[in-house]
Amino acid sequence: MRRTITGFSNPTIKFLRSLREKKHRKASGKFLAEGLRLLTDARSSGHLPEMLMMATRRDPHPLIDALEADVVAAGGEVLEMGADLLAKVTGKDNPQAVAGVFAEFDTGLEQIRRGSAKIWLVAQALRDPGNLGTMLRTGDAVGAGGLILLDDCADPFSVEAVRASMGAVFTQQIALAKWDEFLPWLRGGEGQLVAASLRDSVDYRGAAYTAPCFLLIGNESRGLPEDYEMACDSRVTIPMKGRADSLNAAVAAAVLAYEALAALG
Amino acid sequence: MRRTITGFSNPTIKFLRSLREKKHRKASGKFLAEGLRLLTDARSSGHLPEMLMMATRRDPHPLIDALEADVVAAGGEVLEMGADLLAKVTGKDNPQAVAGVFAEFDTGLEQIRRGSAKIWLVAQALRDPGNLGTMLRTGDAVGAGGLILLDDCADPFSVEAVRASMGAVFTQQIALAKWDEFLPWLRGGEGQLVAASLRDSVDYRGAAYTAPCFLLIGNESRGLPEDYEMACDSRVTIPMKGRADSLNAAVAAAVLAYEALAALG
Numbered sequence: 001m002r003r004t005i006t007g008f009s010n011p012t013i014k015f016l017r018s019l020r021e022k023k024h025r026k027a028s029g030k031f032l033a034e035g036l037r038l039l040t041d042a043r044s045s046g047h048l049p050e051m052l053m054m055a056t057r058r059d060p061h062p063l064i065d066a067l068e069a070d071v072v073a074a075g076g077e078v079l080e081m082g083a084d085l086l087a088k089v090t091g092k093d094n095p096q097a098v099a100g101v102f103a104e105f106d107t108g109l110e111q112i113r114r115g116s117a118k119i120w121l122v123a124q125a126l127r128d129p130g131n132l133g134t135m136l137r138t139g140d141a142v143g144a145g146g147l148i149l150l151d152d153c154a155d156p157f158s159v160e161a162v163r164a165s166m167g168a169v170f171t172q173q174i175a176l177a178k179w180d181e182f183l184p185w186l187r188g189g190e191g192q193l194v195a196a197s198l199r200d201s202v203d204y205r206g207a208a209y210t211a212p213c214f215l216l217i218g219n220e221s222r223g224l225p226e227d228y229e230m231a232c233d234s235r236v237t238i239p240m241k242g243r244a245d246s247l248n249a250a251v252a253a254a255v256l257a258y259e260a261l262a263a264l265g
Numbered sequence: 266m267r268r269t270i271t272g273f274s275n276p277t278i279k280f281l282r283s284l285r286e287k288k289h290r291k292a293s294g295k296f297l298a299e300g301l302r303l304l305t306d307a308r309s310s311g312h313l314p315e316m317l318m319m320a321t322r323r324d325p326h327p328l329i330d331a332l333e334a335d336v337v338a339a340g341g342e343v344l345e346m347g348a349d350l351l352a353k354v355t356g357k358d359n360p361q362a363v364a365g366v367f368a369e370f371d372t373g374l375e376q377i378r379r380g381s382a383k384i385w386l387v388a389q390a391l392r393d394p395g396n397l398g399t400m401l402r403t404g405d406a407v408g409a410g411g412l413i414l415l416d417d418c419a420d421p422f423s424v425e426a427v428r429a430s431m432g433a434v435f436t437q438q439i440a441l442a443k444w445d446e447f448l449p450w451l452r453g454g455e456g457q458l459v460a461a462s463l464r465d466s467v468d469y470r471g472a473a474y475t476a477p478c479f480l481l482i483g484n485e486s487r488g489l490p491e492d493y494e495m496a497c498d499s500r501v502t503i504p505m506k507g508r509a510d511s512l513n514a515a516v517a518a519a520v521l522a523y524e525a526l527a528a529l530g
Contacts, residue, residue, distance in 0.1 A: 041508060130395065134513045143506030164513070171508055205527055239526070241408030243306060243436055247519070248399045248429070254516040255523050261504070262470055 004056070005081045008088065012079065016053070016089040016101065022155050025104065031157035033169070034090045034099035039067055041167035042102070049100025051077045055086050058097035067098070091159060104157055107176045109148070109185050116173075117145030118211035118264040121253055122193075124179070124228065125219035129154040133164025134250035135217075139172045142257045145212070146173030150182055183231060186214065194260075195224055196252050197235035198245070204236035204256055209263040217253045269321070270346045273353065277344065281318070281354040281366065287420050290369065296422035298434070299355045299364040304332055306432035307367070314365025316342045320351050323362035332363070356424060369422050372441045374413070374450050381438075382410030383476035383529045386518055387458075389444070389493065390484035394419040398429025399515035400482075404437045407522045411438030413479070415447055448496060451479065459525075460489055461517050462500035463510070469501035469521055474528040482518045 005012060018024035019032045030050070033039060039049065040063050052071045054064065068078055086095040114120070121139050126132055132154045136147055147156070153176070154161060162169050177185070186193060194209065195201075195216045216232060218224030223246070229235055238247060238255050247255070270277060283289035284297045295315070298304060304314065305328050317336045319329065333343055351360040379385065386404050391397055397419045401412055412421070418441070419426060427434050442450070451458060459474065460466075460481045481497060483489030488511070494500055503512060503520050512520070 045508075134516060137509060137513055138516055140507030140509050141503075141505050141512050166509055166511075168507070168509065238406075238523070240406050241526070242405030242433070243310075244402060244405050244431055244433065246431075247406055248402055248515070250513070251399060251403055251516060251519040254512070254520055258503070258520050261506070 002078045002080055005079055005085060008085065013085060013089065019101065020091055020159055022158065025155065025157055029104050030101050031104055031162065032090065032099060032159055033102060033162045034092070035096040036061060036063055036098050038167045039098055039100050042100070042170040043067055043070060045170045047102060047170045048074050049076060049102050051079060051101040053079045053081060053086060053089065053099045055083045055095065055097045056080050057083065064098060105174065107174050109175045109177045109181060112146065112148065112173055112175050114145070114189055114191055114212045117143060118213060119144040119257055119260050120146060120148060120212060120214045121257065122148045122150060122214050122216045123153060123249070123253070124150040124216065124224055125222070126153045126217070126249060127220055128249070129158045129160035130164045131220065131248065131250040132156055133161040133169070135253050136161070136165035136168035136172050138250065138254045138257055140168035142261045144172065144257065146175065148175045148177060148182065148214070150177060150179050179228060192234070193232045195229045195232040195235045196238065196256055197224065197229045198237055199226065199229055199235060201235035201237040204238050204259055207234060207236045209260045211264050213260050213264060215253065215256050215260060217249055220249050267343045267345055270344055270350060273350065278350060278354065284366065285356055285424055287423065290420065290422055294369050295366050296369055296427065297355065297364060297424055298367060298427045299357070300361040301326060301328055301363050303432045304363055304365050307365070307435040308332055308335060310435045312367060312435045313339050314341060314367050316344060316366035318344045318346060318351060318354065318364045320348045320360065320362045321345050322348065329363060370439065372439055374440045374442045374446060377411065377413065377438055377440050379410070379454055379456055379477045382408060383478060384409040384522055384525050385411060385413060385477060385479045386522065387413045387415060387479050387481045388418060388514070388518070389415040389481065389489055390487070391418045391482070391514060392485055393514070394423045394425035395429045396485065396513065396515040397421055398426040398434070400518050401426070401430035401433035401437050403515065403519045403522055405433035407526045409437065409522065410477070411440065413440045413442060413447065415442060415444050444493060457499070458497045459521070460494045460497040460500045461503065461521055462489065462494050463502055464491065464494055464500060466500035466502040469503050469524050472499060472501045474525045476529050478525050478529060480518065480521050480525060482514050485514050
């Protein structure tokens with residue numbers, strides 16, 4: 001059953017808009033994702049929105065119909081609204097024709113199945129949700145298992161992170177942990193921990209990578225704390241030929257991840 | 266000589282704020298850059314701001330003093346203002362203590378000295394200023410000569426691009442051109458044109474790269490037009506092991522650029 005929403009002051013619109021703020025996402029346990037491509041990827045990964053929003057004026061599309069049918073069958077809600085309202089919900093001037101509200105996933109370390117992939121990305125105190133989403137996207141591309149977020153990171157369920165992930169938020173495993181939980185967890189099983197580093201490090205190219213390989217990337221401006229780096233099995237450096245002493249965090253993660261992929265196959 | 270600005274309605278503040286919009290940047294030929302690190306990099310690359318803005322309350326720093334002395338010696342203007350005004354100028358909640366107004370550079374193709382570097386990045390219809398700035402930053406890191414922007418790209422002098430470049434906007438050569446100008450220019454001298462592509466392509470790893478190597482990356486959602494790809498000397502593919510069929514554009518540029526660096530040294 002479809003419900004049509006027309007007013008900006010509708011309580012559902014207020015709820016949807018509130019999901020752009022972390023505290024409201026955490027309180028409700030829900031997050032927003034937009035775009036047919038993304039919602040279709042979510043669906044084929046077994047994630048259906050609890051609430052599906054569709055622009056009143058939209059081009060008909062069999063994938064939208066399929067999505068709607070599945071959401072209805074699962075007992076979800078379907079809302080139609082004008083493009084102006086949808087823009088208000090997603091915070092995007094040119095909103096896509098569909099968006100959805102999803103339940104946040106379990107982000108406990110214990111649900112990470114380390115043996116399920118050769119590469120894992122680990123980010124520490126990553127502040128930028130765009131970088132976070134881009135790392136998820138890169139993780140998908142290299143066949144990584146997922147992204148482990150250490151200490152105080154941006155929220156993987158923010159609209160910006162979900163958008164930048166291009167759907168990988170639904171396909172990559174995601175865990176949140178403090179360093180003091182992560183390190184014992186890691187050492188409780190197999191796994192090589194490799195830091196992107198400038199300290200006492202070897203060239204990233206041709207370094208020894210062994211699966212499952214956990215690639216650790218530090219904060220955008222401070223890098224990794226020294227004691228974190230020293231607890232790693234190895235430290236690798238990406239050469240810097242110019243004036244700057246660092247790469248964008250998502251770029252560094254990708255350069256390392258593709259090197260690990262070449263080594264581990 | 267320092268001037269202190271206190272009012273939000275001051276015409277200089279209005280001018281500075283206007284530089285966040287492309288049309289005003291183009292009309293005045295000026296752009297904004299913020300942060301001591303970035304302004305210091307600019308200074309050591311021979312770029313001084315015509316106008317230096319400093320927060321009234323700031324920690325004293327010898328580099329700020331040096332910058333101020335140089336700006337004054339060059340006949341530039343120095344403005345002091347509250348952090349609230351500086352935030353209004355840069356559009357950033359926590360503004361850095363200094364910012365500057367710079368004259369835009371010549372972005373003609375003819376000023377590109379192709380023999381000065383082994384790697385050049387070329388982006389086509391790149392829409393995201395953050396991706397653009399990140400490519401400049403990566404270009405600096407691999408020792409590239411610069412970034413050539415084809416067709417309708419984001420503005421390299423936007424606040425977001427300058428910020429993401431981390432100073433590389435001052436050290437990388439930047440040119441803007443239409444494809445129809447670029448291709449004859451490229452073929453008028455030495456240079457290999459390599460497209461990031463999925464069509465009729467070889468694995469990016471171990472492909473033949475020769476200097477000067479121009480790495481061509483397409484638009485974020487559409488990739489490269491087919492005829493552009495077919496005009497390239499080679500097409501290389503970055504493997505995609507997951508569900509997605511593409512990487513973030515700045516990530517793809519970095520993975521290719523580091524491969525070219527490994528090949529060309």
